Amino acid sequence: MTTTKTTIKVPKPTAWPLVAAFGLTLTFAGFLTSYLVGIIGGILSVIGFIGWFKDRFPNNLEITVEVEAHHIPAPVHSTKSTHEEHPHHRAILPLKIHRTQSGLIGGIAGGIAMLIVSVIGSFIMHGSPWYPFNVMSASVMHSITEQNLTNFNAIAFVVALGIHATLSIGIGLVYGVVLPLLPKHPIILGALIIPFIWSFLLYATMNTLNPVLNETVNWSWFLVTQFVFGFVAGIVVSKSEKIQTLQFKAFAERAGIETGKND
Amino acid sequence: MNTSTSNTSLNMLPPGHLGMISVIVTEVFFFASLIVVYLAYLGKSISGPMPSDTLELGLVSFNTIALLASSATIVLALKALRTGNNVRFLTWLLCTIALGAWFLIGTGIEWKGLIVDDHLRLQTNLFGTTFYTLVGFHAFHVTFGVFALFVIWCLGLKGCIKQKHHQNIEYVSWYWHFVDTVWIAVFLVVYVIGR
């Protein structure tokens, strides 16, 4: 602790800004009460501003205060910090994710598994493999009606397959990034939690969005197929190798403009 | 306290600059709002008198020239102050004040004509409402500026204004230029577009 005494100058405490503010408020309050209040306010604010001006001119009124030197906090070693674990990276997200390919493969695998299960289920419940295809395409095709849901319809088949493939691959890719969020139980996240959330959202909104379509969906069976997707995609993705995110790379490298040093 | 090994000295503007710029930014949005309302209500008056019947370019052009000229004189005044030529400083400052006062008096004459001859008041119609508000707030700013310049001039006469004050006077001049610029906008909106 040092005991050097230094002095600094600070502005002298003053009531003039207060007087000016009070005066100004009264001036405006004159509109509300009586012109007398306004006049008093006007006078007060003029006095306030003059006083304030005199604080600044010709000289800036200041007072000198003595500064007691303050001991600077001793260099302590602080409580636990993540610096020890990642000494070279200060602002990091300590997280590894799966490769893009794993998401892709997981999505495809989950999609195929779901397809098989749905078709089998359709055979058992409706005596025809085409039911799920028709229901799915009905969300965009108006020619599908409740009567022809079990018939084969080539366009519907292609459309449904397209939608199914897109969704499966899309969700698979998301799984590649999202599953590491629950590092110890990625399968629970992928097979149960996430399918449940989207099934629930769909279930809750379908009745409003498309009540007719809603009638044709067997929701508990729907949930089963979603779990099948989630389970297969979840296993495929979470069993694959995890890699560092690009957060330690320079921007040019991330954007693929430059290739960095190999590490 | 010093936690650095290398010392990066920063080059920052003086506080007055930023303070004055902030004031002007606020004022810009103040006048912008008034002008937007003026434009939104152009030609919306249900009853006369209309701008085309009442506004004339003659007098107001003189006023405009006076105000624009005052922006030049205040620059000259500042230049004189910086070189320490007090007499010139005060003379040019007085010119600026006179030009500002001319503008105000001119506006007064114009308003008197509008009120007495054309029977256009704040309450008459939308045109009156928006016109007096917009031009009035500008004139109020000019009045404030003239008053500030007058105070400086009086202090200058007493010999209180020194070379070292040039920075502060420059801030006042920024305000003055700003008020001028606003007038150009108001002039264009009210007398050119709005007529």
Next chain:
Amino acid sequence: MTREAYNPLSSKFHDWVVTVDHKKLGVMYIVTGILYLIVAGSEALMMRWQLAIPNNDILSPDTFNAFFTMHGTTMIFLVGMPILLGAANYFIPLMIGARDMAFPRLNAFGFWLFFFGALLLYFSFLGGQGLSGEEGAPNVGWFAYAPLTSTTFSPGSATDYWVISLFVAGLGSIMTAINLVTTILTMRCDGMTLMKMPLFAWMMLVDAALILIVLPPLAVIQIMLLLDRQFGAHFFDAQAGADPLIWQHLFWFFGHPEVYILIIPGFAYISEVIPVFSRKVLFGYPLMVAATVSIGFISLGVWAHHMFAVGLSPAVLAYFSGATFLVGVPTGMKIFNWIATMWGGHIRFATPMLFATGFVSMFVLGGLTGIMLAVVPMDWQLSDTYFVVGHFHWVLFGGLLFAIFSGFFYWFPKVTGRLLNETLGKWQFWFLFVGFLVTFGPMHMAGFEGMPRRIYTFMPGRGLELWNMLSSIGAAIQVVGFILFVINVFWSLRKGKIAGDDPWDAWTLEWSTTSPPPPWNFAETPQIASRRPLWDLKHPDDPDWKYE
């Protein structure tokens, strides 16, 4: 300071009244804000009491109107604004290593304008009785739509009180904003380049800039309304050809950025608290700066999402809907950055961090209901229902107020030298959190059921009883939380644990001086080399500046 202790009370009072010290002014701002928080909270409580059951008659319709107007106006202008300006006043100079604000006297002027403006607003309860003997306080809603505010529909001077008091207080906010911009841009200590400022300073810079831009339009329409009411002008007089929608456009040009002016300081507190309590560097500092600046810009161009129901053209609707969605992008970036900061950190769930995490989670939900309202057809259904009330309380209570409490618990030891009680703090958090959910969650449902906002009572048998009852019960739960807070403050001021300079092991400059800081802030003006100067000081072997 030891000298002060012997001074009689009156001279202490004198010290505060004539002060130009940013810390004293900051404290006065915050204390005033908290007092008005209690006042406006009581008004809300009365309204919830009235609305607990159908056909209730605790409050008369007129009083109810005055109460929701005063509640909203007070919360925004006399609670949110002073607390955020006060906190900025207190901490900006400390964080950037300055001895005071750039213009100390202007600072005092700004505070007193706010103070007297606020008094004037509340004086309306006594003085607002116009010639017609109408109810005293303003009763036209916090956004005071024309033509309801014309003398025909609002005789008496209550509305003039609303105009004038907010005009005066707004003038004060502008003064302080000028001061903040200037201080942040010109008073930083050696080494503190713009990109080495604490995020708090960055966010308050954007905030102050927004104040400078949007308060003048508010002042302009207030002046116009005053001219209409007092001098017979016709700005909002449809019979003279005027368009009352002009009021709405200009009001929301102010009003929407205003809600961002309120929430950005919340972001600021959270951005200081989360890294310290996660023991990690803030993730994505440059991105945070960029996001804040772009939020500032975007928020200037979305105002008409408050006006979807007034009959705008399809193109205008599409633009404002799209622009509003756009706000979600930078806001989302911030949310992810806060989460990434917590991710893998050694999180300490002290009270500031509890409130901070409460903020992050609730703010996300509030933002989502906002996005729902930005969908035009959805808004047509929900505008002016309790759903909107639910939305903005989610962001202002679950967002701003939680952030304020987070900051309050975090910085209280710096300001007073004593820590707040942690146990009480945690109880307070849980009461507030549960009370908040129970109060404002059901409002969304009531809104879906079609309950309009601003009605003093409702009929039984329309599916509204349950939701309203729940909201009122929630309000009662919150009261416990607020009482715990007040007790905590008074108890801790006397008996709280002595804090020391740096109780949280934090990294920004305010923690390098004593608690409370001396009038001169720093014995020597600091010199810094990284965004976390105290880290460098504590870890000379492994300083931060090597990595920035």
